[in-house]
Amino acid sequence: MTGKIYSASTTAPVNIATLKYWGKRDTKLNLPTNSSISVTLSQDDLRTLTTACAAEFFESDKLWLNGKEESVHGPRFLACFNELRALRKIREDANPELPALSKYHMHIVSENNFPTAAGLASSAAGFAAFVQAVANLYELPQSPEELSRIARQGSGSACRSLFGGYVAWEMGQEADGSDSRAVQIATQEAWPDMKAAILVISASKKETSSTVGMQTTVNTSTLFKYRTDVVVPQRFKEMSEAIVNKDFETFGKLTMIDSNQFHAVCLDSSPPVFYMNDTSRLVIGLIEKVNKIYGRVVAAYTFDAGPNSVLYYLEKDELIVLGLLKAAIPDVDGWDKKSYTSSIAPAVPDGVDPCSFEVLKEGVSRIILTGVGPGPRKTDEVLIDGNGLPK
Amino acid sequence: MTGKIYSASTTAPVNIATLKYWGKRDTKLNLPTNSSISVTLSQDDLRTLTTACAAEFFESDKLWLNGKEESVHGPRFLACFNELRALRKIREDANPELPALSKYHMHIVSENNFPTAAGLASSAAGFAAFVQAVANLYELPQSPEELSRIARQGSGSACRSLFGGYVAWEMGQEADGSDSRAVQIATQEAWPDMKAAILVISASKKETSSTVGMQTTVNTSTLFKYRTDVVVPQRFKEMSEAIVNKDFETFGKLTMIDSNQFHAVCLDSSPPVFYMNDTSRLVIGLIEKVNKIYGRVVAAYTFDAGPNSVLYYLEKDELIVLGLLKAAIPDVDGWDKKSYTSSIAPAVPDGVDPCSFEVLKEGVSRIILTGVGPGPRKTDEVLIDGNGLPK
Numbered sequence: 001m002t003g004k005i006y007s008a009s010t011t012a013p014v015n016i017a018t019l020k021y022w023g024k025r026d027t028k029l030n031l032p033t034n035s036s037i038s039v040t041l042s043q044d045d046l047r048t049l050t051t052a053c054a055a056e057f058f059e060s061d062k063l064w065l066n067g068k069e070e071s072v073h074g075p076r077f078l079a080c081f082n083e084l085r086a087l088r089k090i091r092e093d094a095n096p097e098l099p100a101l102s103k104y105h106m107h108i109v110s111e112n113n114f115p116t117a118a119g120l121a122s123s124a125a126g127f128a129a130f131v132q133a134v135a136n137l138y139e140l141p142q143s144p145e146e147l148s149r150i151a152r153q154g155s156g157s158a159c160r161s162l163f164g165g166y167v168a169w170e171m172g173q174e175a176d177g178s179d180s181r182a183v184q185i186a187t188q189e190a191w192p193d194m195k196a197a198i199l200v201i202s203a204s205k206k207e208t209s210s211t212v213g214m215q216t217t218v219n220t221s222t223l224f225k226y227r228t229d230v231v232v233p234q235r236f237k238e239m240s241e242a243i244v245n246k247d248f249e250t251f252g253k254l255t256m257i258d259s260n261q262f263h264a265v266c267l268d269s270s271p272p273v274f275y276m277n278d279t280s281r282l283v284i285g286l287i288e289k290v291n292k293i294y295g296r297v298v299a300a301y302t303f304d305a306g307p308n309s310v311l312y313y314l315e316k317d318e319l320i321v322l323g324l325l326k327a328a329i330p331d332v333d334g335w336d337k338k339s340y341t342s343s344i345a346p347a348v349p350d351g352v353d354p355c356s357f358e359v360l361k362e363g364v365s366r367i368i369l370t371g372v373g374p375g376p377r378k379t380d381e382v383l384i385d386g387n388g389l390p391k
Numbered sequence: 392m393t394g395k396i397y398s399a400s401t402t403a404p405v406n407i408a409t410l411k412y413w414g415k416r417d418t419k420l421n422l423p424t425n426s427s428i429s430v431t432l433s434q435d436d437l438r439t440l441t442t443a444c445a446a447e448f449f450e451s452d453k454l455w456l457n458g459k460e461e462s463v464h465g466p467r468f469l470a471c472f473n474e475l476r477a478l479r480k481i482r483e484d485a486n487p488e489l490p491a492l493s494k495y496h497m498h499i500v501s502e503n504n505f506p507t508a509a510g511l512a513s514s515a516a517g518f519a520a521f522v523q524a525v526a527n528l529y530e531l532p533q534s535p536e537e538l539s540r541i542a543r544q545g546s547g548s549a550c551r552s553l554f555g556g557y558v559a560w561e562m563g564q565e566a567d568g569s570d571s572r573a574v575q576i577a578t579q580e581a582w583p584d585m586k587a588a589i590l591v592i593s594a595s596k597k598e599t600s601s602t603v604g605m606q607t608t609v610n611t612s613t614l615f616k617y618r619t620d621v622v623v624p625q626r627f628k629e630m631s632e633a634i635v636n637k638d639f640e641t642f643g644k645l646t647m648i649d650s651n652q653f654h655a656v657c658l659d660s661s662p663p664v665f666y667m668n669d670t671s672r673l674v675i676g677l678i679e680k681v682n683k684i685y686g687r688v689v690a691a692y693t694f695d696a697g698p699n700s701v702l703y704y705l706e707k708d709e710l711i712v713l714g715l716l717k718a719a720i721p722d723v724d725g726w727d728k729k730s731y732t733s734s735i736a737p738a739v740p741d742g743v744d745p746c747s748f749e750v751l752k753e754g755v756s757r758i759i760l761t762g763v764g765p766g767p768r769k770t771d772e773v774l775i776d777g778n779g780l781p782k
Binding site for chain 2 (some may be wrong): 220222226227230231253257260261263269270271272277278281288292
């Protein structure tokens, strides 16, 4: 069978939280126990590309992720898909001349431009790209805020990948999640000189999934509720202001203490949940030392549910931060990805002990140099062939 | 010069907290921000032996620790010494026939029966032995509670080493510290089958001292006050009851979650303070796994301000706990110290992955097998010679 295939493609970015999401008050709807903030990273370096297509002759819904067919029956996928279909149906009911895409089966093909093995949270970019691609295909009039509410049901942090720049996920209060969605705090253009260096650190063993880890924390940590109810609301306000004011000192300090507090409540869980390892801690020690030497926040570290370190810094401090990393881990993959980094000279500030570099060299496998970037973008790049199958 | 030398000797034990002391509300007086609980360990395996002597012909106060002369001008040492001298003076004023020891200079000689390099908190046993030895020399009528108040000023946790068995340090409320002292919750005889295995784990770098670390937490952790004001008072009550009821299940659970929470507030500090390393975390994972397999608390881990692991377990579970450790770390120093352990067969419960043993073998350097023990004891063993100098 053949026939007309309707298709749309989009890319969507990865985001890395600076005020951490950890804990759900509703596991089905992915409603969080606290608001969070993130920086959207450049899609030149990290992005998901998704093509969504629909055709009358498709016999079933199908999904391919990074070349592998996956189930379309997962509740996360269905939650997003059903809501998007319903929104299309409303349009079709209002305008019978529209093709009846909501009745057609859909094929989704999705690919990352970075190795899944790197342990970077790809579900955020993945669900954001999926929701945006389908919204494009269905020509939905919904705003990014509205779409973020849908993407949230796929993967909580995916809602933040619907925007570029600096993004807040407002936890909301409603039981149905209708007010739990992302909003943009500032555009990429408003504070364009935010850089990020991701140090990919290999984990020695399988980590606790974030889904399991966060509910262990919610259910067992005696410190957790104080964090969500008292600490985070204050930090949310302060970090939002710091972003609007382009106050890196405050932004960086809050980023570091909030990463540490997230890992602290993981440790306060039973059984305790560990994501950072000795290499991660070495990175923390190194950055704390450099900041102390300079008497200001030159770089801010943050760690998600894994050992990888993300360092945020301003472009003006690139020579300091990358000079240090060039000295510490000159041979890891990733330096060659940016033409300009070849000219950065290794530089170790007085007072930093290069002994730790040996252990870093062992633990870090790759560096990804990137920075703040835009939200999802329509693209002409298409991942399906003329039969509606992956190219 | 020669003349009569008055001398007295005592031994004092190490104690390992099960409800952690972390934070001072008064750094000069060593007044804590929360009450704590510990188990006193057997002096057969870990103890300080101290001889205190006084003579009219001594020309100055002198102190030797583990064969090395140390300053007697430290404020911690002086705080204890001055108070003990003042108490002796009261006795002498009341009874002029007593030798005027309070006017004589003193020589103190102190030795541990375990390597200082092991990183075991020796200051608790050290100050407890010092205070008890001088109290013996001065024939002071003060109770162990009273002496614990004095030892506390030397090293906070030293107050708990004035008692055997199961000991609480009640934080007290008074600004002068007069009600901040140790009391016995239960004697060794009341719950004699408590065993402890200490795994000595080498630290890769110099750790933050506990004095610095705890004040960093007090000054910067936003979760800390909730711990001291809300969490610990409840746990203190529950753990005291568990000890009185010989309820190991509750005791062990509280011991583990409180160790984890102590390290959590360390991580919630700025800069973050780390004491556990990857080997420590492997021990946690192993014990959590074994407890899960057995469906009860077979062993409870706790970690102080360093990577060493202390495992508490009941004698009835010795074959399980030591069988596992025999399988994991058969070649470390310490197994030969106990004649009976040679007969314990290595045994790995179904479900435990022996792969982690390789990393444990690398990280653990020694095992110390011990158990609950008594408080300070007078001894005839004397560490000074006829001239009042170290033998």
